[in-house]
Structure formats: structure tokens, C-alpha cells
Amino acid sequence: MWRSQRFLGRAVLLMMVLATLLPGVTLAASLDASRPTVLVTGANRGIGLAFAQHYTSEGWNVLAAVRAPERATELLGLAETYEHLIIEQLDVTDNERILALAEAYSNTPIDVLINNAGVYGDIEKQAWGSLDAATFQQVLAVNVLAPMKMAEAFANHVAASDQKKIVSITSGAGMISRDGRPGGGMFYTVSKASLNMAMRQVRAELEGRDVIVALIAPGLVATDMLAVARPTLVANANTPAQSVAGIAAVIESLDESYDGTPRNHDGSVIPW
Numbered sequence: 627m628w629r630s631q632r633f634l635g636r637a638v639l640l641m642m643v644l645a646t647l648l649p650g651v652t653l654a655a656s657l658d659a660s661r662p663t664v665l666v667t668g669a670n671r672g673i674g675l676a677f678a679q680h681y682t683s684e685g686w687n688v689l690a691a692v693r694a695p696e697r698a699t700e701l702l703g704l705a706e707t708y709e710h711l712i713i714e715q716l717d718v719t720d721n722e723r724i725l726a727l728a729e730a731y732s733n734t735p736i737d738v739l740i741n742n743a744g745v746y747g748d749i750e751k752q753a754w755g756s757l758d759a760a761t762f763q764q765v766l767a768v769n770v771l772a773p774m775k776m777a778e779a780f781a782n783h784v785a786a787s788d789q790k791k792i793v794s795i796t797s798g799a800g801m802i803s804r805d806g807r808p809g810g811g812m813f814y815t816v817s818k819a820s821l822n823m824a825m826r827q828v829r830a831e832l833e834g835r836d837v838i839v840a841l842i843a844p845g846l847v848a849t850d851m852l853a854v855a856r857p858t859l860v861a862n863a864n865t866p867a868q869s870v871a872g873i874a875a876v877i878e879s880l881d882e883s884y885d886g887t888p889r890n891h892d893g894s895v896i897p898w
């Protein structure tokens with residue numbers, strides 16, 4: 627009995643790997659229509675992985691989109707024990723792949739789309755005196771354009787669901803109302819302020835479809851990004867699991883009274 631379960635687990639893992647290596651091949655059969663569904667980008671590490679862990683533990687269908695599935699070892703391990711987790715290959719800057727995924731899941735209502743994937747960008751190349759155009763474009767492509775394209779491509783899936791929520795992970799660093807900080811990652815801060823405006827626009831585009839378009843900041847979280855961007859802050863940062871527990875509660879609390887303003891992981895309002 628135990629051996630056959632182990633064999634089944636390995637077979638599922640093999641299928642997951644094959645599915646992720648072959649674009650367009652998915653394991654949609656393992657979605658359970660009676661469960662809510664979340665789609666998370668950048669789900670292989672950091673806050674995105676914590677989202678996948680949180681929602682699997684809550685019994686959701688989890689569509690975990692990752693740039694390199696073959697390197698997503700923790701997710702692959704999670705998929706071995708949880709059958710309603712599907713790993714999909716997605717570089718969020720690849721619009722054709724976004725559209726292909728949207729097509730592959732055209733009959734799947736998505737309750738919550740979480741635009742989590744993000745980059746800080748090379749610190750030296752966004753330092754005053756050496757601002758680099760290609761780095762700026764890369765940061766904007768991942769942090770701003772990709773969430774817009776994901777919202778555009780998956781709007782129908784979200785509108786067809788019960789919960790109807792599009793959540794983009796922003797940052798207090800994008801607050802226009804706070805003073806600038808010398809050496810503070812100019813491209814990153816600009817990208818998060820832009821993301822906030824982009825989601826206001828998405829909200830306007832989706833008006834009348836009962837879709838909630840939300841901006842939520844995770845606070846300081848001990849991830850690879852923080853370790854590179856602000857290493858001295860890592861020791862006092864939340865773990866990804868702590869931050870995601872807060873964000874998930876905020877997501878759950880969102881209803882038609884929500885006004886679109888950015889929220890922190892503890893639910894407090896972040897000034898624009």
C-alpha cells in the first residue's frame with residue numbers, strides 16, 4: 627500500500643515535471659471545481675512560494691506560475707503531496723505565453739489572481755550617476771507591464787469566479803507622498819508607484835464587472851530581494867509565511883466597499 631502510494635507520488639511528480647517542460651501541456655484535470663482557485667506569479671521562492679504554501683494548506687486549487695519549473699524544487703515537492711497544485715511555466719515578460727496560459731485555462735474561473743513576480747533591478751545600474759536605460763526597461767517590464775498584461779489576459783477568468791479579485795503586490799517604496807531616499811533604488815520605487823497607477827487604470831477598465839482590483843504591500847520580508855536591496859533590514863523582517871498570512875487575510879476581507887487604495891499586509895491603508 628505504502629509502496630504504491632509512493633509510486634503514485636513519484637508518477638505525479640514526473641507528470642508535473644513533464645507538464646512544465648512541455649509548454650501548453652497542463653494537468654488541468656487535477657483542478658477541483660468545488661474549490662476556489664488562485665493564480666500566483668513568481669511562485670517558486672520568497673513571498674510567491676509562501677502564497678503557494680498558504681493556499682494549498684487552505685485547500686485551494688493553486689496555479690503556480692514560475693519562470694523555470696525545473697528549478698522550482700520546493701514547489702515540485704509540494705505538488706507531490708498536494709494534488710490541486712499545478713505548476714505552469716511563465717516568464718511574465720513573455721506576452722505570448724501569458725496569452726497561451728489564458729487560453730489553456732479559458733474555462734477555469736480564477737477567484738484570485740496575485741501579481742507577485744517582481745524584480746528590484748541591479749542596484750549599481752539604478753544609482754544616481756549611472757542610470758541605465760536597459761535596466762529601467764527590465765524593471766518596468768516585470769513590475770508594471772506584466773501585472774497589466776496578466777490582468778488583461780485573465781480578466782474574464784476572474785470575472786467568471788465567485789471571489790473576483792486581482793491583487794498586485796506593491797511596496798511602501800512606491801509612495802509618492804513619502805520623501806525620496808538617496809541611493810534608494812530609483813527604478814524600483816518608480817516601478818511600484820507606476821504599478822499603483824496601473825492598477826487604478828485596470829480598476830477603471832473593469833468597472834461594472836464586479837472585479838476587485840487591489841494593491842497590497844507585504845511589509846519588510848526576509849527574501850532574496852530584501853537581502854540584496856536592504857541587507858541590514860533582513861534580521862528584523864517578517865518571514866514570507868508571516869507576511870502572506872496577513873496578506874491572505876486582507877484579500878479575504880476585500881469586498882465591494884474597497885476603494886482601491888494600497889493596503890499593508892496588516893490591513894492598514896498606505897498613502898499613495
Ligand SMILES: NC(=O)c1ccc[n+]([C@@H]2O[C@H](COP(=O)([O-])OP(=O)(O)OC[C@H]3O[C@@H](n4cnc5c(N)ncnc54)[C@H](OP(=O)(O)O)[C@@H]3O)[C@@H](O)[C@H]2O)c1
Pocket residue numbers: 667668669670671672673674692693694716717718719741742743744745768795796797798843844845846847848849850851852
Ligand atoms: N521582500 C520584501 O521586503 C518586499 C517588500 C515590498 C514588496 N515586495 C514585493 O513582493 C514581491 C515578491 O518579492 P520577493 O521579496 O518574494 O522577491 P524574490 O525572493 O526576489 O522573488 C521574486 C520572484 O519573482 C520572480 N520573477 C522575477 N522576474 C520574473 C519574470 N520575468 N517572470 C516570472 N517570474 C519572475 C522570481 O522568479 P525567479 O526565481 O525565476 O527569478 C521569484 O519567484 C515583488 O513584487 C516585490 O517587489 C517585497
